[in-house]
Structure formats: structure tokens, C-alpha cells
Amino acid sequence: MDEPWGLSGEQFLEIYAAAMFAPLMVAAIGALVIRRLADRAEPFDHTNLPTTYHLAYLAGGCARLVETVIAELTHRQLLRINGEGRLSTTGSGTDKPLDPLEQEVLDTVQRKGTPSASIVVTALADGPLLGLDRIQEELLRDRLVVPAAWRMRVRRTVAGLYLAVLTIGLARLIVGISLDRPVGSLLGMLFGVLLLTGGALVAAKGLTQEVLPTRTGRAVIEGATADRPRRLSLDADSAALxxxxxxxxxxxxxxxxxxxxxxxxxxxxxxxASSGDSGGSSCSSSSGSSCGGGGSSCGG
Amino acid sequence: MEDLGVGIGWRSEIDLSVERMAGVDFVEVVAENLHTDHLPESLRVLRERGVPVLPHAVSLSLGGAEPLDTQRVEHLAAVARLVDAPLVSDHVCFVRAGGLDSGHLMPLPRTREALDVLVANVKTAQSIVDTPFALENIAALLEWPDAELTEARFLSELVERTDCLLLIDVANLYANARNLGTDPAAMLDELPLERLAYVHVAGGVEVNGVYHDTHAHAVPQEVLDVLGELCARRRPPGVLLERDDLYPTDAELAGELASIRDVLAAHA
Incomplete structure (x- = not known):
């Protein structure tokens, strides 16, 4: 009897069993190679980073970067934070934003009224941030982060291999059913492929984080951590700020x-619980004025 | 009246700034913005430091012809108790009529009849609130016709008949001078300044020839000049900077407080 694809069911299952584990191996080897490359240490002092924003992105990706811009703008009084963590622009002052990132944070705060800091972080961290390309390029240039392209290549290769394994398995299943052959084992293996896909994802987990610092990058973060102030008093020397x-x-x-x-x-x-005028029938989180209402003139 | 010093209007947007700003001797809160069962954290901190917190109402509509909404007065009284306030205040105005809320502080007709209504409502409010009551002059963009009393006489008789205190807003005096042609110095001459509780100072802006008392712009020198006029007659127990919107940097707010202190020092 002619066997589909020239392979008996038993032969196909043997080959398929091997193929099931191939993407997992690729994921593991890919992660290992990238880790090895990332562990190449080269001397780099954290004080040589172009800006604090480079350090922030290196340490925590886009969300941390936005947090740091907020902290910086708050310190420079271009933003104000209130006791509930709501941000507002000060609208005046002589210090102006220096780069597109800072302008984008200011624009977002202005557009959203008096948003909480976490809302601004969430809103900006997921989108394309102006000026981020430059930070990424400079971190790559100094070999502080693993190129995203490497990680993407491994992930795509693993995903492509599993798609191929699943497609072949499904095709064989259809052929088997159409020829009225037993397909119980193949069904079980297809289920196994799904489980292994999960395993491959776990193996490549280290590759999915937004920013993957190299060993040098991690040393830079550690150096900066050792230097950071733990606490400042209200009348802290401005030089420390x-x-x-x-x-x-x-x-x-x-x-x-x-x-x-x-x-x-x-x-x-x-x-x-006692953070004030939010909610309640007589209260408003954007505190009412002493004017008694709207309009351009207060009178009170 | 106890010496309050120089203060600033506490608003939730600038609560942390106010809490940390040097030289804030007292704060004023919009009473309608506070719950009666708990204080915002920064007000609690200020109270712990012994900073007086003065509730300022904007919705009692004491000059309104309709019966006084005593629930609003009770809320004010409860807020005053919560912050252990030395006094409370509202405006010489009405904000509601015919079931409508104007959203503005509307000027009263300066007639005997309107004064009688105001006096009756103030006395009712005083009977509910446990602390001294101060009433503030407002800035108006219009005046009702057939006035029987000057604004100073109107306020003076209000003080005589109710024993209330005066909260003089020098920015409103300036705004009225610009828009209605009144004379702040002449009005200050007539007012019973011995009943002065404290003074409001605020900024504004001119739009199309009309000066708007916005509380959202820098305090003009002319307003500080009116403050100086007042100080030349009597040193006020307190002066408070009001800012309700477009909040500038802490440094700019502190600068405005310093300007107020300079005026006070010049008339010490």
C-alpha cells in the first residue's frame, strides 16, 4: 500500500517527534549565545553616559525612562506634583524643556489635564517616544545593551519553526483522516507541540524583556546604584538635586x-484614605476655586 | 483679631507646594471642597504644625432673596470645627436665584431692602457657625441701578448690624476701580478697618478693556499698591494670596508672597 509522503505512520511519528524538539533547542541555544555575547565585559563608567535618561532606559526601559523624565521636570518646576500624585504644568518659569522627550511628557500632562504620574507613564511607555531612537543607538554604540535585532531574530526563528512543525502535523492529520488511518498518536503529538511551544517561550523569556543590558550595561547600572542618594532632606543642597x-x-x-x-x-x-477632595457630593478632585464657579472673571 | 501673618490659598493642585513653602503663616481653604469627616493629608500636616486653616465659603448666597440653605452653612460650620478655624468667611453677594446657580459671585443691589435681607441671612449663618464670620467685598462687572448706599456704607452698616468681620479683597477694589470707576482709597477711608479680619490679594488680566479678577495670573503692582493704601491706614491682621488656576512655579508663588511681605514691611 502506498504511504502518504512515502512515510509510514510510524516513520512519520519518529521524524515528527524529533522535529517537535528542534525549535526548543534553537530557542535554548539562541538564548545561550545571546547571553554569552552580552557577557562580554568592556570597561565603561556610568558617569560617561550621555544623560541620565540613558541610564533610566538601560535600567528599566521606556516606563522607567518616562518616570525619570517626570522626576526631572518636577525637580526643574516645569511640572508640579500634588499630594495625590497628580501632575500639572507650571506654565511659566524660565527653565524650558531641553529635548523632545521632555516636551512630549509636558504635552501629555497638558493634554490630559491633571493626570496621575502613572497614567502618563502608561500612556507614553507603550507608544513611540520621541528621542528614544537616539538613546537606543547610543546605548548600542557603547555596547551596553544587546541589540534587539538579535533577540528578534531568535524569537522569529523559533516561532517560524513551530509554525512549520504545526503545519506539517496538521497536514499529516488531514491526510491520515482522509485515508481513514489511525491518528490518535499524531493528535497527542500535536498537543505536545503546543506544550513545547510554551516551553520554548520560557526558554527564550530572557530575550523578551524590553531592554537586555550586556554585562557592561549591568555594571554601569550597579555603579550608578552605588552612587545614588538614598534620601534628601527638604533643604538639600541644590548641588545634590x-x-x-x-x-x-x-x-x-x-x-x-x-x-x-x-x-x-x-x-x-x-x-x-484622607487624601482629600476626591469624590463625594460636595467635593471635586480639581479643587474648586474661591471664585464660586466658572467664567473668565473670579470676583471673589 | 489675632495676627495671622501672610498666607496662601490651599488648593489640592498645589497642596504639596503649600505644605513645603517657607513663610506660609496661614492658609485658606474653599470650604465646599472639603469633606467634613477627614482632612486632606497636607492640611493635616499643616494643622499639626499649628498653621491656622481658614474655611472660605463660596456658595452660601448670603445676599440672596431665597431662604438661606442652612445645610451649606452647617457644612461650613463642620469644616470650621474640623480644622479648628479661628474664623470663617463668605462673600457679600448672591449666587442663586429662581432655582438657577449663576456660577459667579453676583453683586447685590445696594438698597436698604437688600441690606435687610443680607443682614438677616448673615445672622442666621452666625447662629449656626460657632466661629467669627467675615464677609468679603467682591469684584463686579456691573452695578444695579438706584443704589441707596455706597459700597463702603453698605459694608459698614452690615458690620454694625451683624458684628461680622471684614475680609477686604484689594484685588477686587482694584478691579472695581478699573471696571466701574470706583475709588479704592476713598472706600478704604470709609470702611471700618478696625473690624478687618484679613486681606485677599490676587492677580488678574485685562481682556478687551475689561479687567478680569482671574486668580490665575500674576498679581499686578497696582493691586499691591492698593494693599499699600490699606496698610497705610491700618496694618491688616493677615494677608492671603489667592491663586486658583494656571499655577506658576513654587518660586514664583514664593516671590508673590515675598512681594506682599515687602508691602507690609514698608508700612510697619
């Missing part, structure tokens, strides 16, 4: 050295 952005760049809002601002940006636990 630029370090605020570095602290947030490394540890996010929760690492802001100014306790009051930290609590506003990243409440320690549950939202404060």
Missing part, C-alpha cells in the same frame, strides 16, 4: 530620594 533623576532612573518612582514626592508618586501601599 540632579541626582534625583539618577535615583529614579535606577529604581523608579519608589526610589525618589525626596520622601514627600516619593509618597505622592508611588504611594507606599493602599491609597491614602
Amino acid at each position: 540632579p541626582a534625583i533623576a539618577a535615583a529614579v532612573g535606577i529604581g523608579g518612582f519608589a526610589a525618589h530620594p525626596d520622601v514627600d514626592v516619593r509618597h505622592a508618586l508611588a504611594p507606599p501601599s493602599a491609597p491614602p
Whole structure:
């Protein structure tokens, strides 16, 4: 009797069993190779980073980058934060934003009224950030991050292989059913392919993070972490204040050295019960004025 | 009246700034923006520091012809108790009539009849609120015809008949001078300044020839000049900077407070 594709069911299952594990092997080897490449250490001092925003992106990707821009703009009084963590632009002042990233954060705050810091982070971290390309290029140039293209190549290869294995298995299943052959084992193997796909994803998990620092990149983060201020008093020397952005760049809002601002940006636990005029019939979160209502003139 | 010093209007948008700003001797809160069972954290911190918190109402409509909404007065009284306020205040105006809310502080006709209504409502409010009551002059873009009293006489008789205090808004005096042609100095001469509780200072902007008391722009020098006129007659127990929108940097707010202090120092 002619066998479909010139292979008996038993022969096909043997070959298919081997093929099932091939993408998993590719994922594991790919992750290993990338890790090895990332572990090439080259001397680089964190103080040589062009800006604190480079450090922030290196340490925590886009979300951390936006957090750091917010901290920086708040420190420079281009943004104000209130006790509930809501941001607003100050509208005046002599210090102007320096780069497109800062302008984008200011525009977002203005567009959204008085958004919470977390809303601004969420809104910007998922979208294309102006100026991010330059940061990524410079981090790549200094070999502080693993090129995203490498990681993408491994992920695509693994995904393509599994798609091929599934397609072949399904095609054989259809042929088997049409020839009235037993397909129970093949069905079981197809189920196994799905499980292994999950396994491959786990194996490549290290490749899916937004930013993958190289060993040098990790050393840069560690160096900056050792240098960051843990806490600033309210009357801190102004010379120490630029370090605020570095602290947030490394540890996010929760690492802001100014306790009051930290609590506003990243409440320690549950939202404060006594945080004021939000909700309630007589209250408004965008506090009413002493004018008694709308209009261009107050009179009160 | 106890010496309050120099203060700023507490608003949730600038709560952290106000809490951390140096030289804030007292704050004023819009009473309608507070719950009666708990304080916002920064107000709690200020109270712990001993900073007086003065509730300022905007919705009592004390000059309105309709019966006083005592629930609003009770809310004000409860807020005053919550912050242990030395006094409370609202405006010489009406904000509701015929079931409509104007959203503005509307000027009263300066007639004997309107004064009688205002006095009756103020006395009712005083009977509910446990603390001294201060009433503020407003900025108006129009005046009702057939006035029987000047604004100063109207306020003076209000003070005489109710024993209330005065909250003089020098920015409103300036706005009325610009828009209605009144004379702030003459009005200050007539007012019973010995009943002064404190003073409001605020910024505004001119649009199409009309000065708008916006509380959203920088305080013009002319408003500080009116403050100086007042200080030349009597040193006010307190002066408060009002800012309700387009909040500038902390440094600019602190600068405006410093300007107020300079005026006070010049008349010490």
C-alpha cells in the first residue's frame, strides 16, 4: 500500500517527534549565545553616559525612562506634583524643556489635564517616544545593551519553526483522516507541540524583556546604584538635586530620594484614605476655586 | 483679631507646594471642597504644625432673596470645627436665584431692602457657625441701578448690624476701580478697618478693556499698591494670596508672597 509522503505512520511519528524538539533547542541555544555575547565585559563608567535618561532606559526601559523624565521636570518646576500624585504644568518659569522627550511628557500632562504620574507613564511607555531612537543607538554604540535585532531574530526563528512543525502535523492529520488511518498518536503529538511551544517561550523569556543590558550595561547600572542618594532632606543642597533623576532612573518612582514626592508618586501601599477632595457630593478632585464657579472673571 | 501673618490659598493642585513653602503663616481653604469627616493629608500636616486653616465659603448666597440653605452653612460650620478655624468667611453677594446657580459671585443691589435681607441671612449663618464670620467685598462687572448706599456704607452698616468681620479683597477694589470707576482709597477711608479680619490679594488680566479678577495670573503692582493704601491706614491682621488656576512655579508663588511681605514691611 502506498504511504502518504512515502512515510509510514510510524516513520512519520519518529521524524515528527524529533522535529517537535528542534525549535526548543534553537530557542535554548539562541538564548545561550545571546547571553554569552552580552557577557562580554568592556570597561565603561556610568558617569560617561550621555544623560541620565540613558541610564533610566538601560535600567528599566521606556516606563522607567518616562518616570525619570517626570522626576526631572518636577525637580526643574516645569511640572508640579500634588499630594495625590497628580501632575500639572507650571506654565511659566524660565527653565524650558531641553529635548523632545521632555516636551512630549509636558504635552501629555497638558493634554490630559491633571493626570496621575502613572497614567502618563502608561500612556507614553507603550507608544513611540520621541528621542528614544537616539538613546537606543547610543546605548548600542557603547555596547551596553544587546541589540534587539538579535533577540528578534531568535524569537522569529523559533516561532517560524513551530509554525512549520504545526503545519506539517496538521497536514499529516488531514491526510491520515482522509485515508481513514489511525491518528490518535499524531493528535497527542500535536498537543505536545503546543506544550513545547510554551516551553520554548520560557526558554527564550530572557530575550523578551524590553531592554537586555550586556554585562557592561549591568555594571554601569550597579555603579550608578552605588552612587545614588538614598534620601534628601527638604533643604538639600541644590548641588545634590540632579541626582534625583539618577535615583529614579535606577529604581523608579519608589526610589525618589525626596520622601514627600516619593509618597505622592508611588504611594507606599493602599491609597491614602484622607487624601482629600476626591469624590463625594460636595467635593471635586480639581479643587474648586474661591471664585464660586466658572467664567473668565473670579470676583471673589 | 489675632495676627495671622501672610498666607496662601490651599488648593489640592498645589497642596504639596503649600505644605513645603517657607513663610506660609496661614492658609485658606474653599470650604465646599472639603469633606467634613477627614482632612486632606497636607492640611493635616499643616494643622499639626499649628498653621491656622481658614474655611472660605463660596456658595452660601448670603445676599440672596431665597431662604438661606442652612445645610451649606452647617457644612461650613463642620469644616470650621474640623480644622479648628479661628474664623470663617463668605462673600457679600448672591449666587442663586429662581432655582438657577449663576456660577459667579453676583453683586447685590445696594438698597436698604437688600441690606435687610443680607443682614438677616448673615445672622442666621452666625447662629449656626460657632466661629467669627467675615464677609468679603467682591469684584463686579456691573452695578444695579438706584443704589441707596455706597459700597463702603453698605459694608459698614452690615458690620454694625451683624458684628461680622471684614475680609477686604484689594484685588477686587482694584478691579472695581478699573471696571466701574470706583475709588479704592476713598472706600478704604470709609470702611471700618478696625473690624478687618484679613486681606485677599490676587492677580488678574485685562481682556478687551475689561479687567478680569482671574486668580490665575500674576498679581499686578497696582493691586499691591492698593494693599499699600490699606496698610497705610491700618496694618491688616493677615494677608492671603489667592491663586486658583494656571499655577506658576513654587518660586514664583514664593516671590508673590515675598512681594506682599515687602508691602507690609514698608508700612510697619
